[in-house]
Amino acid sequence: MTLQTPEHDEAHSGALGSRLNWLRAAVLGANDGVVSTAGLVVGVAGATDSRSTLLTAGLAGLLAGSMSMAAGEYVSVSTQRDSEKAALALEKRELATEPQAELQELTELLEGKGLSRALAQEVAEQLTEHDALRAHAEVELGIDPDELTNPWHAAGASFLAFTVGALLPLLAIVLPAAGQRLWITVVAVLAALALCGWTSARLGTAPPGPAMLRNVTGGALAMAVTYVAGTLLGAVGA
Numbered sequence: 041m042t043l044q045t046p047e048h049d050e051a052h053s054g055a056l057g058s059r060l061n062w063l064r065a066a067v068l069g070a071n072d073g074v075v076s077t078a079g080l081v082v083g084v085a086g087a088t089d090s091r092s093t094l095l096t097a098g099l100a101g102l103l104a105g106s107m108s109m110a111a112g113e114y115v116s117v118s119t120q121r122d123s124e125k126a127a128l129a130l131e132k133r134e135l136a137t138e139p140q141a142e143l144q145e146l147t148e149l150l151e152g153k154g155l156s157r158a159l160a161q162e163v164a165e166q167l168t169e170h171d172a173l174r175a176h177a178e179v180e181l182g183i184d185p186d187e188l189t190n191p192w193h194a195a196g197a198s199f200l201a202f203t204v205g206a207l208l209p210l211l212a213i214v215l216p217a218a219g220q221r222l223w224i225t226v227v228a229v230l231a232a233l234a235l236c237g238w239t240s241a242r243l244g245t246a247p248p249g250p251a252m253l254r255n256v257t258g259g260a261l262a263m264a265v266t267y268v269a270g271t272l273l274g275a276v277g278a
């Protein structure tokens with residue numbers, strides 16, 4: 041078996057890597073918006089032909105979903121940011137109180153990365169002289185002190201991604217005539233899910249076929265289940 045290592049893999053580790061991560065998160069967020077809103081509106085369409093009911097349900101689902109995604113993202117990124125800040129503060133204290141031990145620590149970490157003792161010592165000394173906190177943050181903690189993720193940005197991105205995804209099934213169910221809306225929505229949703237599956241697989245350099253199949257199957261299942269439930273409830277209620 042050949043190991044999949046595309047030439048651009050090296051570039052993934054820098055700014056491009058974090059941009060790709062954002063892109064992947066955006067595709068996943070949009071995917072969530074498509075699936076959950078499609079399940080919702082197709083379920084309601086099983087129970088009623090009323091366009092205004094469909095619009096109300098779909099819009100409520102869109103807002104609830106996008107706000108819940110944004111809130112979840114805000115909480116998780118804030119927590120991560122807090123722990124990174126705490127680690128940086130501790131590091132700063134240690135650098136102030138025991139600079140020799142910290143220099144020793146940095147030297148050993150660099151040695152562990154494969155440098156010779158003498159070279160590690162020299163590199164550690166120069167890095168410490170230049171910007172000790174940054175050196176410890178990067179080598180010891182693996183974080184860039186200037187690039188801590190902003191929780192508001194993360195929340196806004198999640199909100200936007202989910203909303204864009206949710207708009208597709210919402211418009212597809214509301215705009216067409218009653219007799220056409222169901223199949224148009226199903227086709228549009230499955231096509232969008234195939235595209236999302238393909239894109240996220242390509243971004244992660246995974247084979248796109250299985251990702252598309254899984255994604256389309258999941259969405260089809262969600263719509264089938266809610267449609268049956270909606271139809272049964274509609275029959276009972278009407």
Ligand SMILES: [Zn+2]
Pocket residue numbers: 131134142145176180
């Ligand atoms: Zn340290």
